[in-house]
Amino acid sequence: MFDKTTKLQSIHGKILQYKSIWISDIHLGTRGCQADMVLEFIKYTRSENLYLVGDIVDGWALKNRWYWPQQHNDVIQKILRKARHGTRVFYIAGNHDEILRKFIPINLGNVEILNQLIYEALNGKKYWVIHGDQFDGIIRYAKWLSILGSVAYEALIAFNRYLNYFRRRFGKEYWSLSKYIKFKVKNAVKFISEFESLVVSSAKQKNAQGVICGHIHHPAMEKMKDIEYKNCGDWVENCTALVEHFNGNFELIHWLDKRKEISEDALIEEEFRQGQQEKIRVVS
Numbered sequence: 001m002f003d004k005t006t007k008l009q010s011i012h013g014k015i016l017q018y019k020s021i022w023i024s025d026i027h028l029g030t031r032g033c034q035a036d037m038v039l040e041f042i043k044y045t046r047s048e049n050l051y052l053v054g055d056i057v058d059g060w061a062l063k064n065r066w067y068w069p070q071q072h073n074d075v076i077q078k079i080l081r082k083a084r085h086g087t088r089v090f091y092i093a094g095n096h097d098e099i100l101r102k103f104i105p106i107n108l109g110n111v112e113i114l115n116q117l118i119y120e121a122l123n124g125k126k127y128w129v130i131h132g133d134q135f136d137g138i139i140r141y142a143k144w145l146s147i148l149g150s151v152a153y154e155a156l157i158a159f160n161r162y163l164n165y166f167r168r169r170f171g172k173e174y175w176s177l178s179k180y181i182k183f184k185v186k187n188a189v190k191f192i193s194e195f196e197s198l199v200v201s202s203a204k205q206k207n208a209q210g211v212i213c214g215h216i217h218h219p220a221m222e223k224m225k226d227i228e229y230k231n232c233g234d235w236v237e238n239c240t241a242l243v244e245h246f247n248g249n250f251e252l253i254h255w256l257d258k259r260k261e262i263s264e265d266a267l268i269e270e271e272f273r274q275g276q277q278e279k280i281r282v283v284s
Contacts (some may be wrong), residue, residue, distance in 0.1 A: 001229050008085060009264075014044065014257075014262055015044055015045070016045045016046070017045075017047070017246070018045065018047040018048075018243040018244060018245060018246070019047065019048055019049065019122060019243075019244045019245065019246050019253070020047055020048065020049040020050070020051065020119070020121075020243070020244040021045060021049070021051065021052075021241055021242070021243050021244075022051040022053050022108035022129070022212055022230075022232040022235065022241065022242040023038075023041075023050075023052060023053065023111060023201060023212045023232055023233065023241045023242075024052070024053035024054050024092075024131065024213075024214025024233070024244070025053075025054065025056075025094070025215065025216070025217055025233070025234035025236065026038055026052075026054040026055070026056045026057075026075065026093070026233050026234075026235045026236075027055055027056075027057075027058040027061070027074060027089060027234070027235070027236050028057045028058060028068075028072040028076070029057055029058040029059070029061050029062040029067055029072065030058045030061045030067065030234045030236070031067060031151075031161070031237060032160075032161070033058075033095070033200040033235060034235050034236065034239055035069075035071035035075050035235075036071060036225060037113050037235060037239045037255055037256070038075050038235050039071065039074055039075060039078060039195060039243050040084070040255070040280045041187070041241065041255050041260065042075070042078045042079070042237075044091065044259075045241075045243075045260065046087075046119070047087060047243070047251075048087065048088065049087070049088045049089075049090070050079070050087050050088070050089045050090070051089075051090050051092065051128075051129060052079070052080060052089070052091045052092065052111075053092045053094070053131055053212065053213065053214040053232055054092050054094025054095070054096075054097065054131025054132070054133070055091060055094035055095065055096040055097060055131065055150050055214065055215070055234075056091065056094075056097060056213065057096070057097045058096045058097070059096055059097050059098065059099050059109040060095075060096050060170065061096070076188070079111070079161055080109050080110075080111070084110060085108060086171040087113070088112075089110065089111045090111070090112050090113075090117065090129075091111050091112065091113045092114055092115065092116060092117070092129060092130060092131050093094075093113060093114070093115055093131065094131035094132075094133055094214065095133035095136075095215070096203075098141065099103040100113055101115060101277055104162065106241065111138035115127075115130070116128065116129060116130040117129050118206075119210065119212065120257055121210075121248065121250075122244065122247075122248035123210035123246060123248040124250075125208075125228070126207070126208045126210070127208060127209070127210040127228070127230070128178075128202075128203045128206050128207055128208040128210070128211045128212070129211075129212045129213070129217050130211070130213050131213060131214055131215050132195070132199060132200075132214055132215035132216065132231075133200070133215050135195055135199050136195065136216075138163060138214065155280070170176075170276060192216055195215075195216055195247055196220070196224065196229055196231075197224070199211050199213055199229065200224045200227045200229050202223070203210055203227050203229075204226075204227055208227070208283050209227065209228060209231060210227060210228030210229070211227060211228070211230065212230045212231075212232065213230075213231055213232075214232055214233070214234065215231075216231065217232065217233065217234040217236060217237055217238065218231055219231055219232060219233030219234075219238050219242075219252055219254075220233075220252075221242075221250065221252050230242050230250065231242060232252070233252070237256065238254065238257065239256050240252060240253060240254050241255065266267050
């Protein structure tokens, strides 16, 4: 059975090419960050534009307790390497990396740091790109409560890691306890709905045809009030990214599923190559 512990091998010609990529809520500096999956995603994707839609580095967590393993450093280095090699990289500040907002706008290492921007897509539509914490009432009016919730959330994610360790031992796939709880709690579902409605209404006021955001760790692509709402998710629970293909279509990629496809394709290619070699030996 293929699981999260399986490492993808180098696959010639299997690099995924896109016009633009949006990722958010990586939360580098926390134990819940799935940096190994981020590094894998970066390795197997190429794009003209890369948008980091906030909470890439978790300043709140680092302020309370320093946690910065080599993999987290590698993520930063790989992103900067993409910027050096021609990918246009934009960093939209979020609430967990809000310290960057004091210096906006600024360009660091070929990475443009902003609060928001308008993206003109290949389909001719304009999309408002923003992290989304501006529409979170708890952060706006009771930041202390948000920080407390962040600590509790990190504890839940830590428990989830141990839970999935034992699930893997029994041959089961990754499962997010925090995501399960989120959708079982009525107030959490209501919060997501209200957040989406507020973001969409603001995008409409900006004369945009769509909005691309993050913040709530809930990947989604839907149309509301004639506005295209796209949330690129996170790399703590979901490991998702929003991409724009060269034909103008958008797709929400769930990396844990996509990597299975790549691995299965690689296995088929390897079996075919071994079969061809066997035929050559027989003929010889």
